[in-house]
Amino acid sequence: MAFISSGYNPQKPMEGRITDIGPQKYDSMFPPVIAKNFGKWLYHEILEPGMLMHVAESGDKVYTVRCAGTRTMSITAIREVCDIADKYTGGYVRWTTRNNIEFITDSLETAKALRDDLNSRKFEAGSNKFPVGGTGAGISNPVHTQGWLHCHTPATDSTGPVKVVMDTLFEEFKNMRLPAPVRISLACCINMCGAVHCSDIGLVGIHRKPPMIDHKWADKLCEIPLAVAACPMAAVRPTKVDFEGKKVNSIAIKEDRCMYCGNCYTMCPALPIADKEGDGIAIMVGGKVSNRMTFPKFSKVVVAYIPNEPSRWPTLTATVKKIVDTYAANARKYERLGDWAERVGWQDFFKLTGLTFTHHLIDDFRDPAYYTWRQSTQFKF
Amino acid sequence: MKFETPLLDQLEQGPWPSVVSDIKQEAAHRAANPNGLDYQIPQDCCEDLLGLLELSYKDMETHWKHGGIVGVFGYGGGVIGRYCDQPEMFPGVAHFHTIRVAQPSGKFYSTKFLRQLCDIWDLRGSGLTNMHGSTGDIVLIGTTTPQLEEIFYQLTHEMNNDLGGSGSNLRTPAACMGMSRCEYACYNTQDVCYQLTEDYQDELHRPAFPYKFKFKFDGCPNGCVCAMARSDFAVVGTWRDDIKIDQDAVKAYVGGEFVPNAGAHSGRDWGKFDIQAEVIDRCPTHCMSWDGQKLTIDNANCVRCMHCIDTMPRALHIGDDRGASVLCGAKAPVVDGAQMGSLLVPFVKVEQPYDELKEIIENIWDWWIEEGKNRERLGELMKRASFQKLLEVTNTEAEAFHVKEPRANPYIFFKEDEVPGGFKRDLADYRSRHQR
Ligand code: HEM
Ligand code: HEM
Ligand code: HEM
Ligand code: SF4
Ligand code: SF4
Ligand code: SF4
Ligand code: SF4
Numbered sequence: 001m002a003f004i005s006s007g008y009n010p011q012k013p014m015e016g017r018i019t020d021i022g023p024q025k026y027d028s029m030f031p032p033v034i035a036k037n038f039g040k041w042l043y044h045e046i047l048e049p050g051m052l053m054h055v056a057e058s059g060d061k062v063y064t065v066r067c068a069g070t071r072t073m074s075i076t077a078i079r080e081v082c083d084i085a086d087k088y089t090g091g092y093v094r095w096t097t098r099n100n101i102e103f104i105t106d107s108l109e110t111a112k113a114l115r116d117d118l119n120s121r122k123f124e125a126g127s128n129k130f131p132v133g134g135t136g137a138g139i140s141n142p143v144h145t146q147g148w149l150h151c152h153t154p155a156t157d158s159t160g161p162v163k164v165v166m167d168t169l170f171e172e173f174k175n176m177r178l179p180a181p182v183r184i185s186l187a188c189c190i191n192m193c194g195a196v197h198c199s200d201i202g203l204v205g206i207h208r209k210p211p212m213i214d215h216k217w218a219d220k221l222c223e224i225p226l227a228v229a230a231c232p233m234a235a236v237r238p239t240k241v242d243f244e245g246k247k248v249n250s251i252a253i254k255e256d257r258c259m260y261c262g263n264c265y266t267m268c269p270a271l272p273i274a275d276k277e278g279d280g281i282a283i284m285v286g287g288k289v290s291n292r293m294t295f296p297k298f299s300k301v302v303v304a305y306i307p308n309e310p311s312r313w314p315t316l317t318a319t320v321k322k323i324v325d326t327y328a329a330n331a332r333k334y335e336r337l338g339d340w341a342e343r344v345g346w347q348d349f350f351k352l353t354g355l356t357f358t359h360h361l362i363d364d365f366r367d368p369a370y371y372t373w374r375q376s377t378q379f380k381f
Numbered sequence: 382m383k384f385e386t387p388l389l390d391q392l393e394q395g396p397w398p399s400v401v402s403d404i405k406q407e408a409a410h411r412a413a414n415p416n417g418l419d420y421q422i423p424q425d426c427c428e429d430l431l432g433l434l435e436l437s438y439k440d441m442e443t444h445w446k447h448g449g450i451v452g453v454f455g456y457g458g459g460v461i462g463r464y465c466d467q468p469e470m471f472p473g474v475a476h477f478h479t480i481r482v483a484q485p486s487g488k489f490y491s492t493k494f495l496r497q498l499c500d501i502w503d504l505r506g507s508g509l510t511n512m513h514g515s516t517g518d519i520v521l522i523g524t525t526t527p528q529l530e531e532i533f534y535q536l537t538h539e540m541n542n543d544l545g546g547s548g549s550n551l552r553t554p555a556a557c558m559g560m561s562r563c564e565y566a567c568y569n570t571q572d573v574c575y576q577l578t579e580d581y582q583d584e585l586h587r588p589a590f591p592y593k594f595k596f597k598f599d600g601c602p603n604g605c606v607c608a609m610a611r612s613d614f615a616v617v618g619t620w621r622d623d624i625k626i627d628q629d630a631v632k633a634y635v636g637g638e639f640v641p642n643a644g645a646h647s648g649r650d651w652g653k654f655d656i657q658a659e660v661i662d663r664c665p666t667h668c669m670s671w672d673g674q675k676l677t678i679d680n681a682n683c684v685r686c687m688h689c690i691d692t693m694p695r696a697l698h699i700g701d702d703r704g705a706s707v708l709c710g711a712k713a714p715v716v717d718g719a720q721m722g723s724l725l726v727p728f729v730k731v732e733q734p735y736d737e738l739k740e741i742i743e744n745i746w747d748w749w750i751e752e753g754k755n756r757e758r759l760g761e762l763m764k765r766a767s768f769q770k771l772l773e774v775t776n777t778e779a780e781a782f783h784v785k786e787p788r789a790n791p792y793i794f795f796k797e798d799e800v801p802g803g804f805k806r807d808l809a810d811y812r813s814r815h816q817r
Pocket of ligand 6: 557558559563564565566567599600601602603604605606
C-alpha cells in the first residue's frame, strides 16, 4: 500500500493545524420538523413498541422509529443506516443514550413503511440487523463496554454476553409488558465504564485470583507508589526481592487482603491478573437513575460469580431470565426492579427468584458495610 | 475468512443483531474493495480482529497488551493507544488505536456528515466504530500510529470536527435530547452542553486535572443521560412554580380516552386506569388529591419526581419557572466505592451565556486542582475533605436540602471563630479553678 497524505506536513507539524473547535453544533443537523418545533412540544405517545409520536404546540406531529444498534458497528452498517435515512427521513438520523438508532419523520405512513423495512433486514447468518423496539416498559439496549474486543483489563467479554442475553430477552425488546422499564448494563471489569452500578440488572466482570507479579519488570515499567495508592484494600506495598541473584525493587501483595479488583494492574503492567478459570461475571440488581417516585439507587450484588462460558454463557442467560421473569410476575405497575425488591424485602427477592444467598453478598468494605447489615428484629422466617 | 472462528460463529445465531456478522461483513467489504481504495492500514485487519477475538474466546483471557501512549501534536488526549499481544499471528491488529471524535449533543446527524466520516475511516482505519462510547464520543476503533495525524487533519480541515477527551481532563460532555423532542425539558440541555464544550476546549484537550472530570446534562429528573450517576458535575432540569394541570385532559385519562404513561405498558392488561391507585397513592409526598372531578396538587410539598407527569403527559406539564439542580461527585467504584451526584445547588437559571453555572464549575475546579490527590475524583475529595468544604469553596450556605438526614454521630467540627474565646487557652488559668 502506498501512503496517501491528507495534506498534513510532518516536516512542519504545527503549520495549518486547527485545534479546539469542538463538535458540530447540536442543531446543525436537525431534521427541519425538529428545528421548527424545538422546545415547543406538548405531549407524546408510544403508538406501538418502537414507535413514538410527539405532538407540538403548532399541531405538527413527528413519528420516531427506534431500532437496536449494536454499538460496535461497521461503516458498512452505518452506510446502510444512511441509505435508510436518505430513503425515508430526508437524510437525518440520531442515536440514543442507550446506543439505539432513531429515525424521525412527519408522516405516519412513512414511519410504518420504515418500521417494516427495518424489521425485514437480516444478516446472512440470520440475525436481525435493525429490529424495531426498545420503548416503554420493556428491555432496551444494554449499555456495554469493550471486553476482549479491545480492552486490556476485562474479566469477561462484552459484545458476546450482551448478544446472548438479548437473544434470550428479545421478546422484551419487542414488547412493553413489564411493570416498568428494565435497564440492563454490562461492564467487563469493576471499572464499570457505563451504567452497571445504577441499572435494574448489571453484569460485571470479576476476577477471583490476586495478580501475578512480574518482578523483572515492576520497577522498570511502573511507578510503584501509584500501584500502592491504587489499592482500595492497602494490599499492595513496595518491597525488595531477590530476582535472578540480584536485589530489585518490586511489589508485594498481601493475598489475604486482595479482592482481585485489578486496579493495580490498571496502574502497573507488571501485575497481570486475568485468568481463564478464575474470571467470570457477578450479577447486580435494583439500581436506577431516574428520580421517579423513589431516589436513584445503586444496584446490589445478588450473584457473586458465574463462570465465563463462551460462546453463549448459558448459566448467565438463564439466571438473568429468571430474575426478569420473577420480577415481571410479582412487581406492581410502575415498580422498578429495585423498588419491588425493597418493598417485598431482599429475603423474598432470594426466595422468589430461587437464587442462593452466599457469604460473598454481605458487604465487608470499610465502615459503610455496617449500614447494610440488619439492625432490627424485623425479618421473615 | 482468514481464520476459522467456530466459537464466534455461534454468536451469529439468535435474533439480536450480531456484531460478529457485522465485522464479517466489513471484512468482506474490505476484501472486495469496491471503491478501489489504497487502504492505509492492513486490508485484512477485521479478519485479524476476529482471529484475535476467537483466541480470547478459547483462552477466556484478553489479548490486548497493557500500555501505549499515542496522540496528535497539541493535544494530550483523544487517542488511546493499543497493541495486541500476538502481533505475529495477527499483524493486522498489531497496532490498533482508538480515536475519540466529538459528537454533536443529542446525537442528531445528517447522512452527509456520517458518510464523510465513514469515507475517512474506510481509507485510514479499520472500518469499525462504536456508536457511541458511553461518555458520548463517536469511537473509531483501530488504526495505526502514522494515520493519527492524517485523520486529525482531515477531521479538522474537511469536516470541521474535533477529537473528544481522554486522560486526566474534562471528558466529552453529553446531554439528553432535551428540547429537540421532549416536552419535559426544563432547559436547553444541548445548547449548554455545546457551549460549555466550546468554552472549555483547553481543559478537554490538554489534561491539567488530578483525574478525569465529566459533565452531563439531563433536561429533567427522569435522567435520560444518567447525569446523576455518570458525571462528576450533573445538571438536572427542574422548575420551582406549579405543575400545570389540564383538568379536561385529566378526565380524559380517567375516562380512558388517553392511555396512561403514553402507552408504555400497553403490552399487558393492567386493568382500567385507576388515577387513585396509579398516581395519587404513588406520589412520594402524598401531595395530590382527586375528588372524582378535579385533580389538585399541593405544589409546596411536591418534590418534582416526575411520576404524575410521566403517567399523564397530556394532562400535567412542568412549571414555567425553569432551571436546574446541580449535583456533584458521581463516579464508578474505583477506588473508594461508587457514588451518585449529591445535591449542591437546588436551583440555578440555565440561560446563555451560562455564567452562573460556569462560576460554580470554576470554583470547584480551583479547589479540586489544588487539593485533589493524584487520581482522586471530585467525589472522593468531597469524602476526604468534607461536603462542608465544597460548600465553602462554592460560596454556598448550608441548608437542610443538602442532606437526606442530619448526621447521627456527635463528632462535630466547629470553626474557631464560632466558639467564644477561641481555641487558645491558658492551662494555668484552668488550674486556678481545678487542682491537679
Ligand atoms: C499504561 C497503559 C494504559 C492505561 C493506564 C490505560 C488506562 C485507560 C484509562 C484510564 C482509560 C479510560 C478510558 C477513558 O479515557 O475514558 C482507557 C481507555 C481505554 N483503554 Fe486503556 N490504558 C492503557 C493502555 C491500554 C491498552 C494497551 C489498551 C488496549 C490494547 C487499552 C484499551 C483501552 C480501551 C479499549 C479504552 C477505551 C477507549 C475507547 O474505546 O474509547 N488501554 N485506558
Ligand atoms: C483501563 C482501561 C479503561 C478502559 C479501556 C475504559 C474504557 C472506557 C470507554 C470506552 C468508555 C466510553 C468512553 C467514551 O464514550 O468516550 C469509558 C467510560 C467510562 N469509564 Fe472507563 N475505561 C477504563 C478505565 C476506567 C477506570 C479506571 C474507571 C473508573 C475508575 C472507568 C470508569 C468509567 C466510567 C464510569 C465511564 C462511563 C462514564 C459515562 O457513563 O459517561 N474507566 N471507559
Ligand atoms: C417525552 C419523554 C421522553 C423522551 C423523549 C425520552 C427520550 C429518551 C431516549 C431517546 C432515551 C434513549 C432510549 C433508548 O435507547 O432506549 C431515553 C433513555 C432513558 N429514559 Fe427517557 N425519554 C422520555 C421519558 C422518560 C421517562 C418518563 C423516564 C422515566 C420515568 C425516562 C427515563 C429514561 C431512562 C432512565 C433512560 C435510560 C438512560 C440510560 O440508562 O442510558 N425517560 N429517554
Ligand atoms: S469496564 Fe473495564 S474492561 Fe471493560 S472497557 Fe471499561 S475498563 Fe475495560
Ligand atoms: S487487585 Fe485490587 S485489591 Fe488486589 S492488590 Fe490489586 S488493587 Fe489491591
Ligand atoms: S431527561 Fe427528561 S427532558 Fe431529557 S429526554 Fe429524558 S425525559 Fe426528556
Ligand atoms: S411530581 Fe412527583 S412529587 Fe410532585 S406531585 Fe407529581 S408525583 Fe407527587
